[in-house]
Amino acid sequence: MEQTKKPLPGAVLLLAALGFVLGTCEFVIVGILPEIAEGLNTSLAAVGKLVSVFAACYAVGTPVITAATGGISRRKLLAVLMGVFLLTSAASFAAPNVAVLYATRVVAALVSGTLTAVAMLYAKEVAAPEQTARAISLVYGGFSVAAVLGVPLGTAVCQILGWRWTFAVILAMGAALLPLLLRSLPAVPAQADSGLLKSFSILWDPRCSLCVGMILCSASATYIVYTYLSPILTETLGLPAGAVSPLLLVMGACSAASNLLSGRLGERGGLRTLPMAFAAQTVLFALLPLLLGNRWAGLAGVFAMGLLMYLLNTPAQMHALSLAEQDYPFASSLCASVQPVSYNFGIAIGSFIGSAVQEGWGFRPWACRRQCSPWRHWG
Template structure:
C-alpha cells in the first residue's frame, strides 16, 4: 500500500511539473511582452502554439512508442521535456522562445498520457477514479502553487528564474520516476492500424470533441486571466498572485469533485455543468464592472473547468479495455490531446476577441463553446444509453 501511495505521488508530480511548464506562460505574459517588445496578445499565442503542437504530436509519438517498454518511453519523454525548458531558460528572442515551447510541447502530451496509463496499470479497480482525479489534480496544483510561484519569481527575479525552477523540479521528478515506477510495463503489441482502430468507434469520436470544446470555452478568457484581473477587475499585482492561487484551489476542488462524479452519475451529470458554465460566461461583461463579484464569478467558472476529466477518462479507458486493448496508451492520451486542441482554439479565439473588441467580449465568446459542449454531452449520453438498451435486449 505504501508503494502504491508513493507511486501515486510520483504520477501527480509528473502532472504538476507538466502543468507548471504549460501554464506558466499565463502568469508571465506581461513580463515576456516587455522583455521581447511584443504585444501581450502576441505572447498569448505561445499558449496556442504550445497547445497545437501538443495536440498534433501526442497521438503520432504515442502510436510510434506504444510497442516499446513504457517505463523507458516515459524517461526519454521527460528528458526531452527538461531540455525544452532549458532552451526556454536561455532564449534570447521571442522566436527562440517559441521554438523552445514547441520542443517542450512535443513530448508533454506523451508524458502525461504515459502517466495516466501507469495510473490505470498500478491502481486497483476501486481506486482508479480516485487516482485519475488526483493525477488531473496535479495540473490544478500547478495552478495553485506553480503558476502563482512562477509569477512571483518572475516579478521578483525575472522570468528566466521561473523556467529554472521548472528545470530543477523536472530533474527531481525524473529521479523519482526512475526509482518508483514498474519497469516491465508494455501494452498489447499491435500494428499502427490496429491501434488506430480505436478512433473508428463512434462514441470515441463524439467523446473526443467534449474535452476540446470544454477547454475552448474556458481558454477564451483564461489565457488573458492576468490582464482581466489587473486591468478589468482593477486588482493590484500583489492581489494577482493571491487570486491566481485562489483560482487554482477552485480548480483542485473541481478535480476532486470530478473524481466523485466519475464514481457516481458520470457523464450524465455534465449537462447541468455546461448549462451553469454558459450562464456564468454570458454574465461576465456585466459582472466585470464589480471587482469582487467578478472574482467570485471567475472562481465558479474555473471550478467547472476540470469536472469532465475523470468521467471522460474512465469512459475512454473502459471502451479501450473492452474492445481495443492494443490501444490503451492512445485511449489514455485522448483527453489531453483534445483538451489541448481546445486550449488552442480557445486561446486563438480569445486573441481575436481581445485584439478586435476588448476583454469584455471573452465571456460571451466562451459561452458559445459551452453551448457546443452541452450539445455534445447530450448526444454522447444518448448514444451510451442507446448502446446499453441494445446490450440488454440482446441478452
C-alpha cells in the same frame, strides 16, 4: 480490505511529482504573459499564442510520438525525454526573442505529452492491480496541484526575479526529480506494437466523438478567458499586480474543487449530468462580459468559471472507457487519452480566439464600459 489500505509505492509519488513539474511547465505561462511580452518587447496577443501553440502541439504530437517511440524501453525513453525537457527549460530561460521561445514551447509540448503517457503506463506497472486506479488518480493529481500551487509559485517568482527565473525553477525541479525517477522505476522492456491505427476507429463512433466534442467545446470557451486571466485581473478589473498571485492561487483551488466535483458527478450521475453542466457553463459565459464590468461580480464570475472548468471531464472519460471495454477492447489506451488530448485541442482553439480578441479589441472595453456607464456608481 487489507489490500485497499496498503500504501502506494514511493515510485507513484515520484510520478505524481513528475505530473506536478509537467503541469507547472504547461500552465504557468498563463500567469506570466504580461511580463514575457514586456521582456521580449512584443505584443500580449503574440505571447498569448504560446498557450495555444503548446496545447495544439501537445494534442497532435502525443499519439504520434508515443507510437514512434514504442520500440524503446520505457526507462530509457523516460530518461531521454526528461533530458530533452531539461534542455528545453534551459533554452526557454535564455530565449533572446519570442521566436526562440515559441520553438522551445513546441518541443516542451511534444515531450510533455509523451512523458505523461509514459508516467501513466508506469503508474499501472509499479502499483499492485488493486491500486491501479489510485495510482493513476494520484499522477493526475500532480497536474491539479500544479494548477493550485505551481502557477502562483511561478507567477510569484516572475514578479520577484523576472519571467526567465520561472523557467529556471522548472529546470531545477526537473533536474532534482530525474535521478530519483531513474533509481525508483523498473526497467520495463519495449513492447510490441498494439495496433494504434486500428484504435482510432473508435473516434468515428458518435458515442465517443460526442464526448470528444463536449470536452473540446468546454475547454475552448474556458480558455478564451483563462489564457488572459492575468491582464483581465489587472487591466479589466483594475486590481493591483501584487494581487495576481494570490488570486491565481484561489483560481487553482477552484479548479481543484472542479476536479473533485467532476469525480462526484461521474460516480453519481454519469452522462445524465452533462446537460446541466453545459447549461451552467453556457449561462456563465453569456453573462461574463457583463460581470466583468464590476470588480467583485467579475471576480465571482472568474471563480465560478474555475469551478465549472473540469466538470465534464470525469463523466465523459468514464463513458469513453466503458465504451472501450464493451465494444472496443483494442482501443483502451486511446480511450484513456481522450480527455487530455481533447482538452488540449480545446485549449488551442480557445487561446487562439482569446488572442484574436486581445489583438482586435482587447479586454479593456469591458472596463471602459464600466467607467462610462451611468450605473458605474453601483460597482
